[in-house]
Structures are given as C-alpha cells and as structure tokens.
Amino acid sequence: MSSQFPGFPKELFQFLRELRRNNNRDWFAENKPIYREDVVRPVQDFIVAMAPRLHKISSRYIADSRGNGGSMFRIYRDTRFSKNKLPYKSNVGCQFRHEAGRDAHAPGFYVHLEPDQVFFGGGVWMPPGPVLLKIRERMVSHPEEWMDLIKNKTFKKRFSEVKGDRLKRPPRGFDKELPLIEDMKLKSFFVMQEVDESFALEGDFINEVERAFKAAAPLMQFVTRALELPF
Numbered sequence: 001m002s003s004q005f006p007g008f009p010k011e012l013f014q015f016l017r018e019l020r021r022n023n024n025r026d027w028f029a030e031n032k033p034i035y036r037e038d039v040v041r042p043v044q045d046f047i048v049a050m051a052p053r054l055h056k057i058s059s060r061y062i063a064d065s066r067g068n069g070g071s072m073f074r075i076y077r078d079t080r081f082s083k084n085k086l087p088y089k090s091n092v093g094c095q096f097r098h099e100a101g102r103d104a105h106a107p108g109f110y111v112h113l114e115p116d117q118v119f120f121g122g123g124v125w126m127p128p129g130p131v132l133l134k135i136r137e138r139m140v141s142h143p144e145e146w147m148d149l150i151k152n153k154t155f156k157k158r159f160s161e162v163k164g165d166r167l168k169r170p171p172r173g174f175d176k177e178l179p180l181i182e183d184m185k186l187k188s189f190f191v192m193q194e195v196d197e198s199f200a201l202e203g204d205f206i207n208e209v210e211r212a213f214k215a216a217a218p219l220m221q222f223v224t225r226a227l228e229l230p231f
Helices: 010-021 025-057 129-141 143-151 153-159 197-201 205-226
Strands: 092-097 108-114 117-124 189-195
Touching: 010 025, 010 108, 010 197, 025 092, 025 108, 025 205, 108 189, 108 205, 117 197, 117 205, 129 143, 129 205, 143 153, 143 205, 153 189, 153 205, 189 197, 189 205, 197 205
Parallel strands: none
Antiparallel strands: 092 108, 108 117, 117 189
C-alpha cells in the first residue's frame, strides 16, 4: 500500500464550484461520471495513502477507501429536518473514525475539502450526552493529562486551542469552581488547521495532514481513553 499522494487535482475544486452553482438532481445526474473521476477517485487514493500513516499514529482509527460506508462522507445532504433543501453538499469530507464508532459523532481525524476552505485535524463533534459526560468526568479525574495536552508547545503552535460550541453555564452536576470548568463547558472537542486551497493540490499536502494528525493525537488519546476504548 503506497503512502505517496501527488495532491488533489484542480478539477476536484472546479467540480465543487460547478455543483454549488447547479445544485440540482438533473445537473448532478448528468455530471455524475465527472464526479466519480474528479472527486471520488482522488479522494479514495488519498484515503489509501493515508492508511499506513494513520496506522503509525493509532491502529484503532480506520482509513476505509470504500465508495459507500467508508471514510468519505456521502455527497448527498439529509434534507428531512433542514430548511435548506439543496440535495448535495458542495464540499468533500473524510473522517477516519475509531473502529468502535458508527457515525460522524464518533471520535475521528478529519479532512475537509471545499472551494476556498480546506482544513484538517481531529476530535469529537457534538457527541451524545453519555459520551460528553465521560469526557468531562475524565477532565475531573485526570486534570493534569488535559493540561499537558493543551499546553504542549507543538499543539499550541499548530492549533492554538481546543474548539467547539460552549454552554453558557457549567454543565449540570459539575461544580462551577472546578479548575477546568471553562473547558468542560465545551459541547464538542476538536482542533483544526486551515490551509489555502492551492496547497491541497501539492504533494506535500498529505505530509502536512499527517503532521497535524500527530499533533492532534494527544487530544484523540484523551477522548479515546475517556470512552474506555483502546488507542
């Protein structure tokens, strides 16, 4: 399995721009062969190339290049409960989630490709209540572990801080005087590095993603341990 990747083709972003202007089923059906060639194929190649790199960071996080049910998110939007009825996403997302995870809310490393917006990193996004509780409880029981990761020089230089929407008040059941109470207000825990779209076309892109994943590993390890899963 090769870990080399030449960068994404410019046609990937061109397709996404066209899709943004023509977000309807007729246009997509007509251009689906282009989508498969210019978007799906290079993303699958990227996932294949990431697999051995990811395995060195953690063998429990999976790079799955299958067209359906793998690491690449579907292009189709779920419009059932949304006011936005556009049928397709104008971005491509890859989540390398933990082997125990089943959906986008599981811990995972992530890569986002969108015209004028490319970023990558890791964490857990809007986890369900029981998962969120376990993360907060570990912050209480292992505060030194949390402080070590957020104060790490490599971590701070690349990501600055752990991000996510926050509660206005301390979470229920936790003392407002706890040392880490502000971080415990987070409802998601993730870190992301943003780069120019043009950089995604370069061969060094995959190397930078790998470096970001390595820098995010302490956060991923903290979350994984909080869920009593192997890292």
